[in-house]
Amino acid sequence: xxxxxxxxxxxxxxxxxxxxxxxxxxxxxxxxxxxxxxxxxxxxxxxxxxxxxxxxxxxxxxxxxxxxxxxxxxxxxxxxxxxxxxxxxxxxxxxxxxxxxxxxxxxxxxxxxxxxxxxxxxxxxxxxxxxxxxxxxxxxxxxxxxxxxxxxxxxxxxxxxxxxxxxxxxxxxxxxxxxxxxxxxxxxxxxxxxxxxxxxxxxxxxxxxxx
Amino acid sequence: xxxxxxxxxxxxxxxxxxxxxxxxxxxxxxxxxxxxxxxxxxxxxxxxxxxxxxxxxxxxxxxxxxxxxxxxxxxxxxxxxxxxxxxxxxxxxxxxxxxxxxxxxxxxxxxxxxxxxxxxxxxxxxxxxxxxxxxxxxxxxxxxxxxxxxxxxxxxxxxxxxxxxxxxxxxxxxxxxxxxxxxxxxxxxxxxxxxxxxxxxxxxxxxxxxxxxxxxxxxxxxxxxxxxxxxxxxxxxxxxxxxxxxxxxxxxxxxxxxxxxxxxxxxxxxxxxxxxxxxxxxxxxxxxxxxxxxxxxxxxxxxxxxxxxx
Numbered sequence: 001x002x003x004x005x006x007x008x009x010x011x012x013x014x015x016x017x018x019x020x021x022x023x024x025x026x027x028x029x030x031x032x033x034x035x036x037x038x039x040x041x042x043x044x045x046x047x048x049x050x051x052x053x054x055x056x057x058x059x060x061x062x063x064x065x066x067x068x069x070x071x072x073x074x075x076x077x078x079x080x081x082x083x084x085x086x087x088x089x090x091x092x093x094x095x096x097x098x099x100x101x102x103x104x105x106x107x108x109x110x111x112x113x114x115x116x117x118x119x120x121x122x123x124x125x126x127x128x129x130x131x132x133x134x135x136x137x138x139x140x141x142x143x144x145x146x147x148x149x150x151x152x153x154x155x156x157x158x159x160x161x162x163x164x165x166x167x168x169x170x171x172x173x174x175x176x177x178x179x180x181x182x183x184x185x186x187x188x189x190x191x192x193x194x195x196x197x198x199x200x201x202x203x204x205x206x207x208x209x210x211x
Numbered sequence: 212x213x214x215x216x217x218x219x220x221x222x223x224x225x226x227x228x229x230x231x232x233x234x235x236x237x238x239x240x241x242x243x244x245x246x247x248x249x250x251x252x253x254x255x256x257x258x259x260x261x262x263x264x265x266x267x268x269x270x271x272x273x274x275x276x277x278x279x280x281x282x283x284x285x286x287x288x289x290x291x292x293x294x295x296x297x298x299x300x301x302x303x304x305x306x307x308x309x310x311x312x313x314x315x316x317x318x319x320x321x322x323x324x325x326x327x328x329x330x331x332x333x334x335x336x337x338x339x340x341x342x343x344x345x346x347x348x349x350x351x352x353x354x355x356x357x358x359x360x361x362x363x364x365x366x367x368x369x370x371x372x373x374x375x376x377x378x379x380x381x382x383x384x385x386x387x388x389x390x391x392x393x394x395x396x397x398x399x400x401x402x403x404x405x406x407x408x409x410x411x412x413x414x415x416x417x418x419x420x421x422x423x424x425x426x427x428x429x430x431x432x433x434x435x436x437x438x439x440x441x442x443x444x445x446x447x448x449x450x451x452x453x454x455x456x457x458x459x460x461x462x463x464x465x466x467x468x469x470x471x472x473x474x475x476x477x478x479x480x481x482x483x484x485x486x487x488x489x490x491x492x493x494x495x496x497x498x499x500x501x502x503x504x505x506x507x508x509x510x511x512x513x514x515x516x517x518x519x520x521x
Contacts, residue, residue, distance in 0.1 A: 036365065036394040120476055134254035162391050164253045164420035165464035170472035191394040198466040 001025055002047060002080060002153045002185060007056035009042050016042045019056070022208060024153055026185040029176075031200040031207030033191060038211030040189050041085075044157040047187065048082035049073060061152065078108065081146035085158035087138040091130050097137070098126040101144035108149065115144045119174055136167040143171055147178055154178070155187045160195070172199055179203070214283040214382055216265075216414065217241045221277035221292070223257070223264050230481040234260040236438040237277070237506055242383065242431075247405060247415040249429035249446075251422060251461070253477055257438040258418045262385050265291050265416075266308055267299040283307055283382040305336050309381035311405075313388040315372040319360040325371045326356035329378065336379035349374035350404065366397045373404060384408055384415045390424050402428040422465060426450055434458045437478050437488035439503075441510045452517025454509045457489045487512070 002024040009017040017039045024030050024047065034040050045051035046058060052068040059065065060076045067073060084090040091100050098116065105112040116126055119140040130138055139159070146154060154175060160168035172195075179186055188199045200207055219239050225232040234257045242248045250258045263269050265279055279291040281303070291303065304310075312318040319328055329342045338345075343353035351370040360368060369389070376384060386405060390398040398421065406428045409415045419425055425432060425446070432449040434442040434457065442455035453459045460473035475492035478484055484491060486501040487510075493500070495513040504510040 035396070122476065124479065136254045165422055165461050166253060166473045168466075169464040169470050172470070173472060191396075192466070193395075194466040198470050 001059070001061065002187075003057075003059045004043065004047055005057045005059075007043065007046050007053045007058070009039070009046065009051065009053050017046075017053070020210070022047070022187075024155075024185045024187045025205070026152060027179070027183045028203040028205035029179065029186045029188050029200045030205045031196045032187055032189045032210065033193070033196055033207060034210030035191070040210055041157050043210075044082060044155045044187070044189055047153075048080045048155050049077045050082065074108075078104070078149045079152045080155065081149070081151035081153070082155045082157065083139075083142055083146045083159045085161050087135060087142045087162070088130060090142055091138065093130050096127050096129055097121060097133065097141040100130075100141045101126075101148065103145060104148040110149070113148070115147060116141070118177075119144045120170060135162045136164060139163060139167070139171065143174060150182060151184060153185045153187070155189070157189045158191075159188075160190070161192075168195070176202070214244045214414070215241055216279065216281050216383055216416070218261075218265070218279045219277055221261070221264065221279060222275070223260050223269065224274045225270075226272045226274070227481070232480045233438045233483055234273075234480060235264065238435070238440045239506060240431075240433050240440060240443055242414045242416055244382075244414055245409055245412055246430045247409040247417055247428050248431045248433060249417045249419060249425035250433050250435060251419060251425055252435035253461075254420055255480070256435045256477065257480070258435050259387055261435075262310075262387050262416070262418050265385065266304055266310060267291065267294070267296060268304075281307060281383070305332070305379040305381065307379075307381050308383045308385055309376035309379065311373055311376045311384060311386040311389045313391060315368040315389075316360055316363070316365065318372055319368065321360050324357055324359055325363065329356065329371065329374055332375045332378040338378055338380065342374075345374045345378060346370070349377060365393055366400060369393070369397065369401055370404075377408075382413055384413060385418070386415060387418045388420070389417070390419065390421060398424050399427065422461065423467075434461070437483055438480055439488065439510065440506060441489070443508050452515070454514040454517065455511050456493050456495050456513070456515060459515055460492075 004022045007017050007020045020043055032040055046053050049065060057064055060079055065076055101116050102112050121140050125137055175186060190196055196207060221235055221238045223235040225234055252258050264275055275292050280288050281291055282288045326342050346353050346356055349370045355367055390401050402424055405415050429446045432444055432446050433440055436457045442458045453462055463469045464472055473492055478488055487504055490496045490500040499512040504512050
């Protein structure tokens with residue numbers, strides 16, 4: 001279980017989350033819905049161990065996350081992957097698509113594996129840099145990067161809002177294949193109710209509404 | 212005579228070192244007064260280039276052929292493709308064609324208030340109207356105008372750029388992915404706004420990858436694939452039964468339908484296959500598809516048949 005209890009986060013004087021609870025169970029897709037500005041993305045960042053909450057507890061498979069800023073948390077950090085809404089803001093513009101997808105291997109010193117075929121990237125695309133590809137192609141590299149270290153949990157924060165219908169269907173299918181193969185837990189954050197129903201449906205996971 | 216924009220055999224090529232990008236190939240369509248036409252397709256199919264070509268905003272390495280006749284009111288017809296930059300700058304952009312850009316927050320200058328930017332547009336375009344009045348017409352509370360872009364919500368920023376697009380009272384509104392990144396209620400509000408502009412006697416060219424947004428607002432749906440227009444149909448007919456296999460595949464990929472991706476990938480615009488560009492991904496292709504299908508409502512050798520209730 002990836003569990004958040006009583007998470008409170010403020011940006012300056014603005015309180016974004018007040019005592020939020022959420023559980024992401026392995027093996028299923030949990031949906032998270034709510035209007036913009038209700039704190040979904042902030043909660044996503046806390047769950048991905050990227051943002052330290054002002055109060056509250058986060059536990060990853062029974063281990064409480066402490067000492068947020070130190071290396072000790074890396075083992076926990078690599079168990080949770082985050083895919084962002086806008087791939088262009090989530091990558092280093094100087095890297096090629098292949099380098100972007102392989103970053104986690106280099107960062108952890110693990111041997112590099114090729115995962116880019118599964119997300120539908122051709123060798124010609126892999127040598128390009130972000131400004132030379134479309135949002136859809138870039139998001140494919142981001143999905144490959146997120147799955148590189150075989151995370152136990154994948155947080156998808158409006159992952160497909162920028163994408164056309166066919167690319168959306170393809171990337172959701174890729175994540176579903178990863179979930180069935182590894183038993184990973186997925187958190188699907190979206191305001192699109194049709195997408196949410198379709199995505200959470202097969203695993204019978206719950207949908208949580210915020211705001 | 213009613214006003215219209217008629218695009219005929221428009222092609223755009225970009226020269227790159229060692230390659231040519233076929234961004235738009237032989238595209239024809241027309242937008243009439245009171246109408247909203249949605250140009251849809253996967254990202255990278257050439258839809259945004261089309262918008263930039265119409266406004267004369269292409270980079271220097273582009274070659275354009277074909278024509279795009281803009282006929283509005285009593286003004287003499289103008290071919291946007293042949294017109295010199297001076298004419299486009301002085302009489303077209305902002306005045307006869309308004310652009311609603313992608314990601315409004317990024318389009319606004321962060322260091323000036325919304326009011327300063329709207330007032331500047333009005334001044335430059337010689338419109339004596341007050342910023343407050345225009346803001347109110349775009350559905351924005353004038354009190355919000357004193358804010359800086361980062362203090363505006365997504366919906367407010369959208370209305371500010373809508374107001375700026377309307378500052379020169381243009382006849383045609385080109386909306387380039389106006390909703391990408393917005394949540395559903397905001398998408399709906401933006402679409403309602405575009406519909407209102409069309410109903411006011413203007414015309415709207417909506418460029419989007421969001422089929423559901425297009426369904427809410429468009430009268431006509433034009434589908435582009437790998438630089439070509441492959442399908443043109445009235446919206447109701449299109450959503451009831453698209454005839455082009457690619458259009459059908461896009462619709463079926465929606466979560467409300469079968470939610471299955473079209474197999475394969477779109478070709479590179481630098482390396483288009485001979486014949487129908489959709490052929491490698493299409494379940495209906497035959498030897499006939501080695502020849503590029505004739506442009507028309509359905510550019511396909513083997514269109515799907517539907518019994519549309521009339």
